[in-house]
Amino acid sequence: MEAMKMLLVDDEERFLSTTRKLLARKGYDILTASSGIEALETLKHKTVHVVILDVKMPGLDGLDTLRAIKSNHPLVAVIMLTGHGTVESAVEGLKSGAIDFLTKPTEIDDLIAKAEEAFAMRQRLEEKIRMAQTKKFMRSPREIIKKAKTP
Amino acid sequence: MARKVQSHYSRIRKYILTSMILVPFIPFVLILGIGYFYFTTSLSNSSIASMHRIVEDHRQMIESFLMERKSDLDLVLHSHSFEELSQTEKLNRVFNDLKRKSYAFADLGVFNDSGVHVAYHGPYRLAGKVYDEAPWFKEVLNRDYYISDVFLGYRRIPHFIIAIAREENGRKWVIRATIDTFMFNNLVRKVRIGKTGEAYILNKSGIFQTDRRSGGNLMDKDPDYAQYPQFHSDIKTFINADASGKNYLYATTWLKDKQWLLVVRQEQSDAFRALKTAVYLSVIVAAVGGITIVGVAFYLTGRIVERIKQSDLEKGRLQEQLIRAGRLAELGEMAAGFAHEINNPLQIMKSEQALIEAILTDLMERGHLHHSEDLSELEESIRQIAFQIKRCSEITQAILKFGRKTKPELQELELQHSIPEIIDMVRKKADVHGITINQKVSEAAPPILADPSQLQQVLLNLFNNAIDAIIKQHGSAGGQLVIEAKPKEDKNVEIRVKDNVCGVRPENLKKIFSPFFTTKPVGEGTGLGLSICYGIINSMGGNMEVESEQGVGTTFTIHLPAGA
Numbered sequence: 001m002e003a004m005k006m007l008l009v010d011d012e013e014r015f016l017s018t019t020r021k022l023l024a025r026k027g028y029d030i031l032t033a034s035s036g037i038e039a040l041e042t043l044k045h046k047t048v049h050v051v052i053l054d055v056k057m058p059g060l061d062g063l064d065t066l067r068a069i070k071s072n073h074p075l076v077a078v079i080m081l082t083g084h085g086t087v088e089s090a091v092e093g094l095k096s097g098a099i100d101f102l103t104k105p106t107e108i109d110d111l112i113a114k115a116e117e118a119f120a121m122r123q124r125l126e127e128k129i130r131m132a133q134t135k136k137f138m139r140s141p142r143e144i145i146k147k148a149k150t151p
Numbered sequence: 152m153a154r155k156v157q158s159h160y161s162r163i164r165k166y167i168l169t170s171m172i173l174v175p176f177i178p179f180v181l182i183l184g185i186g187y188f189y190f191t192t193s194l195s196n197s198s199i200a201s202m203h204r205i206v207e208d209h210r211q212m213i214e215s216f217l218m219e220r221k222s223d224l225d226l227v228l229h230s231h232s233f234e235e236l237s238q239t240e241k242l243n244r245v246f247n248d249l250k251r252k253s254y255a256f257a258d259l260g261v262f263n264d265s266g267v268h269v270a271y272h273g274p275y276r277l278a279g280k281v282y283d284e285a286p287w288f289k290e291v292l293n294r295d296y297y298i299s300d301v302f303l304g305y306r307r308i309p310h311f312i313i314a315i316a317r318e319e320n321g322r323k324w325v326i327r328a329t330i331d332t333f334m335f336n337n338l339v340r341k342v343r344i345g346k347t348g349e350a351y352i353l354n355k356s357g358i359f360q361t362d363r364r365s366g367g368n369l370m371d372k373d374p375d376y377a378q379y380p381q382f383h384s385d386i387k388t389f390i391n392a393d394a395s396g397k398n399y400l401y402a403t404t405w406l407k408d409k410q411w412l413l414v415v416r417q418e419q420s421d422a423f424r425a426l427k428t429a430v431y432l433s434v435i436v437a438a439v440g441g442i443t444i445v446g447v448a449f450y451l452t453g454r455i456v457e458r459i460k461q462s463d464l465e466k467g468r469l470q471e472q473l474i475r476a477g478r479l480a481e482l483g484e485m486a487a488g489f490a491h492e493i494n495n496p497l498q499i500m501k502s503e504q505a506l507i508e509a510i511l512t513d514l515m516e517r518g519h520l521h522h523s524e525d526l527s528e529l530e531e532s533i534r535q536i537a538f539q540i541k542r543c544s545e546i547t548q549a550i551l552k553f554g555r556k557t558k559p560e561l562q563e564l565e566l567q568h569s570i571p572e573i574i575d576m577v578r579k580k581a582d583v584h585g586i587t588i589n590q591k592v593s594e595a596a597p598p599i600l601a602d603p604s605q606l607q608q609v610l611l612n613l614f615n616n617a618i619d620a621i622i623k624q625h626g627s628a629g630g631q632l633v634i635e636a637k638p639k640e641d642k643n644v645e646i647r648v649k650d651n652v653c654g655v656r657p658e659n660l661k662k663i664f665s666p667f668f669t670t671k672p673v674g675e676g677t678g679l680g681l682s683i684c685y686g687i688i689n690s691m692g693g694n695m696e697v698e699s700e701q702g703v704g705t706t707f708t709i710h711l712p713a714g715a
Binding site: 012018021025056083104105107108 | 491492494495498499500503505510513540
């Protein structure tokens with residue numbers, strides 16, 4: 001089974017480095033980006049399954065970055081990380097295509113659990129896509145014959 | 152401060168009172184004064200005028216009486232010769248003719264130029280007497296006619312004489328008639344004005360020519376005569392005090408070639424009695440009117456000032472509420488921003504703490520670290536850091552909740568259902584601690600407009616606060632929680648949550664809705680609960696108050712608008 005690739009986006013460098021170290025110890029390999037732009041850049045070149053995205057960032061903020069990710073990489077699962085202890089900003093994210101949300105300060109274990117969940121969903125989705133494509137291939141010889149019969 | 156407010160109200164009171172008394176008083180006094188002036192003037196004028204009239208009438212009557220008697224004699228004198236009248240027979244006839252004209256004639260006599268009483272008709276035997284030395288005789292020879300003052304003469308009856316002279320054949324002769332003043336006296340005495348009005352005649356020396364009703368006999372001297380104005384033409388009115396000090400209103404006129412003075416007088420108090428009544432009435436009206444004005448002014452002023460005080464109080468309370476609400480909103484906004492900023496460093500701390508823990512675990516697993524006291528102290532310290540981070544994050548969560556501006560979704564809510572539901576949520580906790588919950592939700596309470604979940608949050612908060620306080624004071628027996636809901640007259644519904652805990656201290660009562668204010672020990676409360684409640688109730692268009700009586704209990708009162 002494919003290993004989960006995470007991208008953590010936050011403007012706090014120390015949070016990025018500490019979390020990366022922490023997750024590495026728990027056996028996860030993660031990428032980090034300190035801004036929305038950098039995150040989009042990374043996504044272009046690297047395979048990423050789950051993005052954990054801070055809502056409040058200077059420059060391109062969390063919601064804008066989310067919309068850009070969803071239009072360019074619809075299959076990437078995004079989990080919003082909100083500083084507000086409330087649902088409002090998270091709801092906005094969920095409406096724009098985020099799969100889940102976390103509130104700061106969040107437990108590392110919660111983060112892992114939600115990421116795994118999102119990854120599993122994505123895996124299932126990819127499985128479905130694969131299955132659909134396989135069906136298409138299986139159907140095609142008959143169609144070829146059909147086409148051959150007709151003059 | 153209180154004294155300043157007091158003086159402020161007493162100033163308003165003084166101002167209103169002064170204007171309310173002065174404004175009606177000025178026209179009132181003016182009207183009364185003008186009315187009084189014109190009324191009394193016209194009254195005294197009419198009193199004086201009526202005396203004037205009487206004097207005038209009587210002068211004419213007396214003058215014409217005298218003139219008539221004189222012309223009667225004139226007629227006799229000129230229609231008969233001296234010889235004719237010297238005969239007693241003839242004189243008798245003539246006298247009887249005269250008597251038919253006027254009963255006043257008492258006798259009639261004829262005199263020759265040497266003053267000898269030639270013939271006489273009358274009750275006395277006067278014929279033959281000589282009068283050439285008598286002053287009247289000298290006078291009549293001189294001026295052809297003479298009217299005497301009143302005298303008593305031999306007869307001791309008041310009378311006066313009229314004598315007229317005629318020249319015949321170069322010799323003068325005289326007829327003289329005595330006029331009984333009885334009639335004359337009556338004529339003047341008949342005058343009556345009011346109670347004390349009277350008329351009388353004085354001669355030039357102030358001797359009474361007629362009786363005076365109020366005392367003053369014929370032929371006596373009027374003691375006040377010297378004070379009368381002397382020799383004026385026409386009618387004179389004046390006020391004079393008599394010997395006894397009584398003031399009289401006088402009207403006088405001269406008669407009979409200024410020989411006699413006709414006096415009409417009336418006691419001033421009598422003459423002006425109507426005036427006195429007018430004065431009394433004016434005084435009574437002024438007193439009653441004045442008292443009424445002052446009374447009404449005091450009453451109205453009292454009420455107005457009371458109203459002002461009340462509305463000021465109301466205004467003050469409203470302002471206080473507005474300020475508090477505004478301050479809370481500001482604080483909420485600030486706190487939310489602040490909490491949000493704190494969450495980022497908290498997140499890092501949490502990660503760091505997790506990393507330390509992970510590293511420690513790794514080290515131990517790899518055998519780099521051995522169990523020791525220091526190690527367990529380190530672990531304990533790390534756990535403590537985790538605990539404190541958690542505590543911080545709880546605070547920031549609460550602050551964010553407080554600062555959150557969610558619009559309440561108002562809907563009609565029946566308190567008869569929702570209050571028991573909310574009570575059920577805390578019933579178990581209450582039962583465990585022996586707290587009796589007494590709910591009185593009036594059936595008359597109309598549905599209110601509120602956000603159900605927010606109202607639930609507020610009420611739960613109040614219930615829990617009350618229960619916590621009860622447990623702290625009463626332990627597990629004797630606690631009482633009363634929840635009431637009833638309609639108010641201003642289309643509001645009132646919800647009261649009442650406990651029987653010793654109460655909140657007055658200085659704390661003021662701050663009870665302020666954020667972060669708590670009397671609970673550190674770590675047990677953020678001090679945000681009640682200010683959140685307050686904000687919620689405000690945003691639903693209601694208000695929230697607290698009262699507390701030391702040793703009795705604390706009551707939270709919520710007013711919420713009733714649904715349409």
